[in-house]
Amino acid sequence: MPNVYVVEPQALFGPELARLIGEAGGRISGESAALDLNAIMRASPDVVLLDLDYTTYDVVDVLDVLRAEAPSIRPVVLTAERGRGWLELCRATGAASVVAKAATDEEAIRDLRVVLGGGSVWDTRAEAA
Numbered sequence: 001m002p003n004v005y006v007v008e009p010q011a012l013f014g015p016e017l018a019r020l021i022g023e024a025g026g027r028i029s030g031e032s033a034a035l036d037l038n039a040i041m042r043a044s045p046d047v048v049l050l051d052l053d054y055t056t057y058d059v060v061d062v063l064d065v066l067r068a069e070a071p072s073i074r075p076v077v078l079t080a081e082r083g084r085g086w087l088e089l090c091r092a093t094g095a096a097s098v099v100a101k102a103a104t105d106e107e108a109i110r111d112l113r114v115v116l117g118g119g120s121v122w123d124t125r126a127e128a129a
Contacts, residue, residue, distance in 0.1 A: 002116040003029035005045035005073075009054045017049065020105065024112035035062060037069060047096070047115060051078040060093045067094035076115050079126050086127045100125035 004026045008014050011033060018028050030043035035057055040048055048066065052059050059077060066075050074096035079086075081102070090098050097115045099108065100123040111121040 002026045002046040003044065004116070005029055005040050005043045005048045006031040006051075007033075007035055007040075007048065008051045009033050010051075013051070017051075020108050021049070021112060024109045024116055026112065026116045037065065040066075040073070041070060045073055047074045047076055049076050049078055053080050053101075060089065063090065063093040063095055074115065074118075077126075082126055084127055087122050087124065091122065097121040098126045099123055 002025070004021050006014065006017055006021070006028055008017060008031060014031060021028055026047070029045045030039055032039055034055070035052070050059070050062060052062065063075055066073060075094060076097045076099060077090050077095050078099050078101060081100070087098055097111070097120045099111050099121055102125045103111060103123065111123065114121050
C-alpha cells in the first residue's frame with residue numbers, strides 16, 4: 001500500500017483527503033498544515049500531496065526542493081484553477097501529477113489510483129481557459 005504525505009493548510013479538508021486516499025488504495029504516512037521537509041523525509045512517503053493554494057509557498061520552489069532533496073518521492077499538486085501553462089510548469093519542475101480541486105470524489109479516487117500506481121494525471125481543469 002503506497003504511503004502518502006499530505007500538506008494541507010486547511011485542516012478542515014484533512015479527513016476528506018484521508019478518505020479519498022484510503023479509497024484509492026493509499027495510506028497516509030504523515031500530514032501537516034505547512035511544508036516541513038524534515039517531517040516529509042522522516043515519513044518516507046511514496047507520494048506527497050501538496051495543496052499549497054492557501055499558503056505563501058511558491059509551488060515551483062517547493063517542487064525544486066523536493067526534486068533535489070527527495071527525488072524518489074512523487075509530488076502531486078492539488079490545486080484550484082490557475083493560468084495557462086500551469087500544467088507544463090508543474091511537469092517541468094518535477095510534479096508527478098496535477099489534480100484539480102474541481103474533480104468529483106469518483107474522479108479524485110480514480111486519479112489518485114493512477115498516481116499511487118506510478119502513473120501521472122494532468123487534469124486540464126487546473127488551467128484557466
